[in-house]
Amino acid sequence: MESQLADVLMLSRIQFAANISFHILFPTITIALAWFLVYFKVRHEISGHPVWMRIYRFWVKVFALSFALGVVSGITMSFQFGTNWPGFMETVGNIAGPLLGYEVLTAFFMEATFLGIMLFGSQRVPSWLHTLSTFLVAIGTSLSAFWIIALNSWMHTPDGFEMINGVAHPVSWWDIIFNASMPYRLTHMMIASGLTAAFLIAGLSAYRLLKGDTKLAPRKAMSAGIVVAALLIPVQIFVGDLHGLNTFEHQPQKVAAMEGVWETERGAPLLLFAWPDEETRSNAFEVGVPGLASFILTHDMNGEIRGLNEFEEEGHPPVKPLFFGFRIMVGLGLLMLAVSWLGSWFLWRRGAVPVWMQRTLVGMTFSGWLATLAGWYVTEIGRQPWLVSGVLRTSEAVTTVPGAQVGLSLTMYLLVYAVLLFAYLQTLFYMARKSVEVEEFEREVDVDLDELQARAAAEPNANHQEAR
Amino acid sequence: MIITEWLPEIFLVLMGLAVLIYAVLDGYDLGVGLLLPMDNEPQRSQMIASIGPFWDANETWLVLAVGILLIAFPEAHSLVLRELYLPAAFLLIGLILRGVSFDFRAKAVTGHRRLWDHAFKAGSLITSLTLGYMLGRYVLAFQTGWVAQGFAVLSGICVSAAFAYIGGAWLVMKSEGELQIRAAYWSRRAGWFAALGIAAISVMNPLVSADVAERWLSMPAVFLLIPIPLVCLILVVLVDQYLKQVPTGDDVGCWFPFVAAALLFLLSFLGLAYSFFPYVVPGKLTAAEAASATASLQFIGVGVAIVLPLILAYTAFAYRVFWGKSTELKYY
Numbered sequence: 001m002e003s004q005l006a007d008v009l010m011l012s013r014i015q016f017a018a019n020i021s022f023h024i025l026f027p028t029i030t031i032a033l034a035w036f037l038v039y040f041k042v043r044h045e046i047s048g049h050p051v052w053m054r055i056y057r058f059w060v061k062v063f064a065l066s067f068a069l070g071v072v073s074g075i076t077m078s079f080q081f082g083t084n085w086p087g088f089m090e091t092v093g094n095i096a097g098p099l100l101g102y103e104v105l106t107a108f109f110m111e112a113t114f115l116g117i118m119l120f121g122s123q124r125v126p127s128w129l130h131t132l133s134t135f136l137v138a139i140g141t142s143l144s145a146f147w148i149i150a151l152n153s154w155m156h157t158p159d160g161f162e163m164i165n166g167v168a169h170p171v172s173w174w175d176i177i178f179n180a181s182m183p184y185r186l187t188h189m190m191i192a193s194g195l196t197a198a199f200l201i202a203g204l205s206a207y208r209l210l211k212g213d214t215k216l217a218p219r220k221a222m223s224a225g226i227v228v229a230a231l232l233i234p235v236q237i238f239v240g241d242l243h244g245l246n247t248f249e250h251q252p253q254k255v256a257a258m259e260g261v262w263e264t265e266r267g268a269p270l271l272l273f274a275w276p277d278e279e280t281r282s283n284a285f286e287v288g289v290p291g292l293a294s295f296i297l298t299h300d301m302n303g304e305i306r307g308l309n310e311f312e313e314e315g316h317p318p319v320k321p322l323f324f325g326f327r328i329m330v331g332l333g334l335l336m337l338a339v340s341w342l343g344s345w346f347l348w349r350r351g352a353v354p355v356w357m358q359r360t361l362v363g364m365t366f367s368g369w370l371a372t373l374a375g376w377y378v379t380e381i382g383r384q385p386w387l388v389s390g391v392l393r394t395s396e397a398v399t400t401v402p403g404a405q406v407g408l409s410l411t412m413y414l415l416v417y418a419v420l421l422f423a424y425l426q427t428l429f430y431m432a433r434k435s436v437e438v439e440e441f442e443r444e445v446d447v448d449l450d451e452l453q454a455r456a457a458a459e460p461n462a463n464h465q466e467a468r
Numbered sequence: 469m470i471i472t473e474w475l476p477e478i479f480l481v482l483m484g485l486a487v488l489i490y491a492v493l494d495g496y497d498l499g500v501g502l503l504l505p506m507d508n509e510p511q512r513s514q515m516i517a518s519i520g521p522f523w524d525a526n527e528t529w530l531v532l533a534v535g536i537l538l539i540a541f542p543e544a545h546s547l548v549l550r551e552l553y554l555p556a557a558f559l560l561i562g563l564i565l566r567g568v569s570f571d572f573r574a575k576a577v578t579g580h581r582r583l584w585d586h587a588f589k590a591g592s593l594i595t596s597l598t599l600g601y602m603l604g605r606y607v608l609a610f611q612t613g614w615v616a617q618g619f620a621v622l623s624g625i626c627v628s629a630a631f632a633y634i635g636g637a638w639l640v641m642k643s644e645g646e647l648q649i650r651a652a653y654w655s656r657r658a659g660w661f662a663a664l665g666i667a668a669i670s671v672m673n674p675l676v677s678a679d680v681a682e683r684w685l686s687m688p689a690v691f692l693l694i695p696i697p698l699v700c701l702i703l704v705v706l707v708d709q710y711l712k713q714v715p716t717g718d719d720v721g722c723w724f725p726f727v728a729a730a731l732l733f734l735l736s737f738l739g740l741a742y743s744f745f746p747y748v749v750p751g752k753l754t755a756a757e758a759a760s761a762t763a764s765l766q767f768i769g770v771g772v773a774i775v776l777p778l779i780l781a782y783t784a785f786a787y788r789v790f791w792g793k794s795t796e797l798k799y800y
Contacts, residue, residue: 065571071524072567076560078534082549083556093542094761098768101539105775108528113779113786116521124789170763401553409557416561420568427575 011406012084026070032197034138087397103147111140153182184243191236196368201225203365206358213436229340253311254382257322264307268293276319315385325378332371476759479540490529499635501592518642518794541758544748551610559598565591600627626665632658637725652714663704
């Protein structure tokens, strides 16, 4: 019985992790890509230059595809609470419910409805209304992030509630929503989304250029991606640091695991590499900068960092995923800094980036995904063994559904997600290759590139505007 | 305050409303997916174009319905989804397949389009069948045994037929020419099946549940309730007669089958609601028993009161923007 429950717990955790990891890929793109689209559309409105509309046309297709994947994987999330984690809603439903509800009410409907107008309505509504629809979709995606991050942050640093008979009851909604870690996590995530979209745009545009695209659109889009990334990354490093300090204050065990601090120590080194060993409760192969971890976290070379030994009794998160996840995220962040600044320098001095730089950008196309996932693994695994810090343990919330059923559903999800991820990536690069040869329409809905190509071949001099 | 006492029931009504709107709206686009003819690619494109701007928002009503169950009745949410664990997983797989095929077909490598259309159709079928199956299990309060399972399977088939019915009706309204005639034919076929299903469920439900029988067959309620099945029957016959005439001259009344089908959905829904109110889980949990804390319901209630009218308003606006035949609306 005991091991049966442990199986269900592990399978449910894997299933939730698989679902949310797959899901977060797409909102991470769409939250910021929506604002990029607003920018492209507004540039078009102001300048009247068709290139902005062409950029918009290409990226709105990427947006539509990413959004669809985000929607369907998001619906899955709303069922997971009931199917696999009934204890979550039974204990903290009074808090989590309304926050999720506000997400549906204020964000989902708005983005879904205006997305229809944004994708299909450009011929049916005035241009300003189309721009407004794009804007409302962007507002919707950001609002959605606001509510879900509020709930997630509350699970890390719960506030504004009281426990009555083992059930959380709200006391102050303000304290619940704007809990201690919420502003940091929200800002960190929004900028992460900005960087993800910026590198996606730069990478896919660079790919088009490498494939021989001589049009203006990919060059403009690539520049926009590089410059936005260069502007965001220093802010992100600063905000990330603040977020870390906030975590140090409220969830010291998480930071201890991230830094591989097994015993409370003063003047802790910043470990560049190590191999944490849960058995011996120590690190092998340490390479570190003396005193730097203490300095970053306490602004004192000799500051004290509480070690994992202080949290053994009530349990602390596993060390390896946090330790390595954190280093992957920070490493990618530094790489982003180098690439975006170097790219900006080339743009500034030479007005173009060299081929090797374009190749690097293609390699970095999905760096935002990796960094975001690594960061989320750190923060979410770092909350274990709690589901809601100090309130509800993960093991207490899991379902009583038989393990075989969870195993079956998990297998189905993994299969479907693998196929979809493959199809998504394949389609993005396919769309990019297609657009090398064919110009986007200036005012057309979701153009079929195959058909356009056939038409262009049939009548080489056909005017695009008239072809409709 | 009096309204505070009624909050659980108010949320139950809201949830019902979300379910009803979902059934009608996603019903027609699921139906369009079910009807996708694999022998005619231009017609498939036209059909998918007709639901292009709407499907996403339509599905959001399901998220709202499940959301209200989660927010207002967390205990019921856990109970329902534990009982329906596997069907829910199948439902989600179906919804995923549908939602993405839709976008992939427009952008994927040319040779793959047919594959995505198959996925779209399969996704619609899985979704409709499991929704109906889940409804059947729910109505019988998750009883086990072959009668309950058979009832749920029947419900799955009938709900799928009802979706095909309203999907065909939607196409009669939104298309013209060859496709409209085909759609009318499909809708007619599905309509009789759906009507048979509604009749079967109406007869079986009081038979297997004493409580439901009591509510429907007691005097004088029975006299007030008789018109419901009667009106349903009349609607089905009228729609059938209309569909026989398609295409009508000047396309007169092309909206009628859709509106009538929606009305049929409404009546069936009212029938179910009458059978079970104020239970969230029939015979097991009432709204008041399963409700979350009053403070939580108040907080979200304010949001609902402000935002729901807005949602309805811009939804109406979107339908107005895309009013008329969708032939012009290309979604390649």
